[in-house]
Amino acid sequence: MEDEPLNSQVESGGSSRRGGRRRLRSALPSDIRRRNRQTVLRALYPDKWHSRADLAKITGLSKVSVSDVVAGLIQDGLVVEGGYKSSSRPGKPAVLVGIKADGTNVMAVDLSEAGVIRGILTDLTGKVLVRQDMEIPRAGYLDPQAVVTLCKRLSGQTRVPILGLGVATPGTVDRYGRVIAAPNLGWTDLDLAEQLHRALRMVVRVSNDADSAVFGERCFATGPDNMILVAIAKGVGAGVLIDDHVVQGSAYVAGEIGHVVVDENGPDCVCGKRGCLETLIAAPVLEARIADDPNRRDDLLTQAGEVLGTALSLPVALTNITDVTISGPERIVGRVFLNAVENTINDRVHSRFIERVDVHTTRLGGDAAALGGVANVLRHELGVL
Helix, strand or coil, rough: CCCCCCCCCCCCCCCEECEEEEEEECCHHHHHHHHHHHHHHHHCCCCCCEEEEHHHHHHHHHHHHHHHHHHHHHHCCCEEEEEECCCCCCCCCCCEEECCHHHHHEEEECCCCCCCEEEEEEEECEEEEEEEEECCCCCCCCCCCHHHHHHCCCCCHCCCCEEEEEECCCEEECCCCCCEEEEHHHHEEEEEEHHHHHCCCCCCEEHHHHHHHHHHHHCCCCCCEEEEEEEEECCEEEEEEEECCEECCCCCCCCCCCHHHCCCCCEEECCCCEECCHHHHHHHHHHHHHHHHHHHHHHHHHHHHHHHHHHHHHHHHCCCCCCEEEEEECCCCCHHHHHHHHCCCCCCHHCCCCCCCCCEEECHHHHHHHHHHHHHHHHHHHHCC
16 A cells, blocks of 8 residues: 555655755654654564564664664553564573554544444454444534544543544545535535544544545455445445555545536536436435335336446446445445446446456445544554555
């Protein structure tokens, strides 16, 4: 995966310009310490055990540097000693160190589903330890204070430090965690990361929900390095991973397929247009149609799958991505819907040049977006994943 985490502030680089000439700037001691810590953590993450001497060989750092880094990581509760390295040589065996997965938690919140905010606490390997949901109005403005309230409830259920909070939200999100626009939440130009940071006094990383979900699938579910993930919830969005990079676009709107018009005579959309994709296949829309005519459930899901498959055919052909993941409620994203999406895409693009496309549900289930938020925090704060 790319070195820079999703939607995080860009840190100052190692060079500057003065008088039109590029001048190299030496690394600060704090930068070197941070880099060394990340190097050691990457060598151990998620479940490897090495001696200090082996870490020096693996990382290329000196034994003195490794000892200093490991001592700091143990003090911070991120690494723990445990067991000894087997050896046939005489003398005291080397002590092994590894990640202390349960010594620190990560918090994440998913805002994508209508009527509920979903929160989780995980250990450092992404194992979900606590779940907490909070009901919210299914439509209209979402008060950010509701997110604060849920996070405080979550933080009250752990006795260990929390590394940070990852938030997966619908809408367009810039690299600083500012929500440029999220029509389904009633947000415009909302500095969500800063608001939550001030209220919770912890590191906060905010990203688009579909980008977060595709990132989570890659990091925690061994997803391929080229994939499209479509998130069907209150709205519809897509996360695109190409050559192990999440594609966000120059204005952070890559994957915003929910507001692409697919039926000019279709229903009005909250964005102001008519017949946008999410007016036809968003979860609340399909749930309402099925409730009105339950006997036609399979037909309605097939039609919705064909609409999505048609919309995805061109990006599949453009990118040659053959793995399409669909995230959404199980009552909608089942075999009927998935088959319709897959058959429609392949009917339109499969040829001797383009392989058949595999369409499936998320490997992480309903936790994909939230776990992407966890991965975002782990990458930025620890340099792993």
